[in-house]
Amino acid sequence: MLPLLRRLTVPSIVVLHTVPGTPTPGQRALLEAIADTAGALVTMTGTARARLLNGYAVDPGKVVVIPHGSAAHTDRPTPSGAGPHLLTWGLLGPGKGVEWALRAVALLQDLDPPLRFTIAGQTHPKVIARHGEAYRAGLHRLGAELGVAHAVEYRPEYLDERALGRLISSADVVVLPYDSIDQVTSGVLTEAVAAGVPVVATTFPHAVELLHDGRGLLVPHRNPAALATAIRRALTDPAVAARLARSRPAPARWPDVAAQYEALAAGLLAAPPDGQALAGPWPPATTVPGASPAWGAAG
Secondary structure (H helix, E strand, O other): OHHHHHHOOOOOEEEEOOOOOOOOHHHHHHHHHHHHHOOEEEEOOHHHHHHHHHHOOOOHHHEEEOOOOEOOOOOOOOOOOOOOEEEEEOOEOOOOOHHHHHHHHHOOOOOOOOOEEEEEOOEOHHHHHHHOOHHHHHHHHHHHHHOOHHHEEEEOOOOOHHHHHHHHHOOOEEEEOOOOOOOOOOHHHHHHHHHOOOEEEEOOHHHHHHOOOOOOEEEOOOOHHHHHHHHHHHHHOHHHHHHHHHHOOOOOEHHHHHHHHHHHHHHHHHOOOOOOOOOOOOOOOOOOOOOOOOHHHOO
16 A cells, blocks of 8 residues: 555545554554655544554644444334344454353343344455354354354345345344454444444443443443343333433434545645645544543553
């Protein structure tokens, strides 16, 4: 990527989906070189921007936060009466923490009507290349061992936007039990919040930023009991459900996100060749609730 950037004769915008909290020397040098060459850097969260500025030699004037967009999921179907529906989705692989959600489901078998858990998404191509379907097969085995296989539906096919929207809207709770303590951007989290579905998530950085102040239920990593308790509260406590619905943040729709990129590009094109394209008119980093200057242990 760096050689390509250096050959460009027009301003460039580089979007950072992740910012390593504990980079190797090579990762640090590469990211700093990209930042030096690019006209602008976009992070999708304030946490990622703070980490970039605190941990790397990067010009703050180049770094802009433009959030991950979301589709307009507006329809909620009539409840089927088949029991509460728990959902997780996205490319599947180790680190998604689905095994912890399965263990949580095993602790919720007393719910009446019984809980249904949908695991939607294809296995990540890189996981397929290295390990085949070993992770998915392990989930099937674990579900059988826990006695919850009957309550779990796997949807391994690709879902287009419309089908995914229907699936999300059918959920009573979305669970994101990710193992990562380093994930600064999650499109799945963004879509779930935009759809207005209560979210139970582990404390990965994007979840902490987006679900603070009661906007979701945050639990420790790799803790099925805590997951089960939070899911139960979201499903059975009307006060909790009402609070989650009332306090969810307004999502950024894709047209709004596109407009922000258009404005950023216009600013770069209007700047003098040796000028600071982003100085002045571009907003500074937003304050991230709970963020710490000691970014290395966060994600």
